[in-house]
Amino acid sequence: MWRDRTSRSDGRGGSGSWSSPRGRRGSLPVGCTTCVDGGSPRLGRARIGAGDGRTAYGRAAVVDGGARPGALYRKVAADLGREITEGAYGSGGRLPAEGELAERYGVSRGTVRQALSVLRADGLITSRRGTRRVVLRTSQVQSFGELLSFTRWARSIGEEPGSRIVRVENEERATAAEREQLRLAEDARVCRMVRVRSLSGRPVMVERTVYPEAVGALVAGLDEGAVSHTVRLEEQGVLFADAQHTVDLVRADEEDAELLGCRPGDPLLRERRRSTDPAGAPIEWSEDRYLPGTVAFTVHSSAAAGTLARRPGMPPSG
Template sequence: MTKTHSRQQHEVVAHYLRSSIRDGSFQPGDELPSEAELTRKFSSSRGPVRQAMSTLRAEGLISSGRGRRSVVLDNVPTQSFDDIISFSQWCHNADIVPGQRTQWVARQPAEKSLAASLEIPDGAPVVSIFRLRLMDDVPSMVERLNYPLEVGRHVLAFDPDSGSIYQELLDRGVDISRASRTIDAVAAEEEDAALLEVAVGTPLLRVRRRAFTSSGEPIESSDDRYLPWKASFTTNSTRDTPSSLSMISSGWPLP
């Protein structure tokens, strides 16, 4: 097998196993190939194979083995923090080519609800970005990002069509330590529908995110709207273990 130049051997093995689980070649309950079989398949030593298996165990996809072959536990991997924050990183890990078409970048005063989300005074300056995001060059999500000026100034000096804003902020030393996400459904409004090439009113999966520094200061408030056939969310819960997912009442009246 030809090794992708940008990947290390263990990443190639992990990608093969992850993809095979995702497409159903290996289903929950199936045994995976042995270490010996994988070393032969990839002309590899045992070290990279074991590292790949360890990665999939950490993602919750396979069992620990314990002297036996590992078994597939699930077909949806857990996500790293970078995957949760960064659309580009999520696409790369799913072997999708991410893209973007920036609609506008603006420095503007924060309206009341945005100011509350970022915990800044009403009318304080923020930097806002509106982009169409692409998956393999196909429109898939509209993205609205908002940053307080101290963080957003890095975005003003960056070409948002060139790649990941999240990675640019990390490279600039911005402290991004924690994030919360609220997920619901909304109907596509005219602007979003035109960019996503769907009819007005098409259901969209909305993900509202707030990101915080290690000291708890909010530094991002975003609103991402996905075509629902392009993305979905899965959570796994275990008895006696707190879940990162919380279900809350919408406050709507009962029928």
């Protein structure tokens, strides 16, 4: 392992390389030794990188609520997650036992369990008493940032994101609905913004976002050409930690039709979203309307976590 532990310098080492596949040594945490490979010879690939930005475990800008980025269990999770998505265990294959992993990584069983619970939450593996864990899927996990930021998402799928600001309303009095969504006081003001988002020049979505005044001030200060407001906001200390989404179907209104180049009444896939910062304070309320065929939303759900729900729909108004 990369930490000095009693009887681990047994010279079993494989390549001894703990660098990421791209050769970046990354920021190994303080206190790391030169990493005598403690990896199991069975798989011989127990390297823990600093995260190469492709997996969602080594997140940067978007913060997990107070989680320590360099935590041991995150490195273990990142390493195992990479192995899984690379197909090292196959789809439906079995993971090594907790104890085995603890030995391989030179950490306690508790830490291994914490790592595995991350992978479980991401829907990569199952977990039940009596048997080893099983690989559920080998697909990459999409990061929270790619979910919230249209720009980051577009780039991640190899498309060029575009943004055209249609309308900005600054310091407007918040409506009752906005006050409730953003948890604002009676006399609060908000910033509203309407944008058309495009993929490689083709308009695909209309985005109508409402920000609380403080956040709106930052948004208003962005350059006209700033593509990703989310990224800019994060750079200025507005951190996105949680979001609640609702997906349904609506008909295009006059404005939608004009902006997206479709006809009024045409169906659109709608995603409404309320994002909150690590303190739980709402920082954004947004309604996105996508042309059909441009996106799909995928969710993993399990008996352990009730993140997805089906709700009664409103009768279509358009």
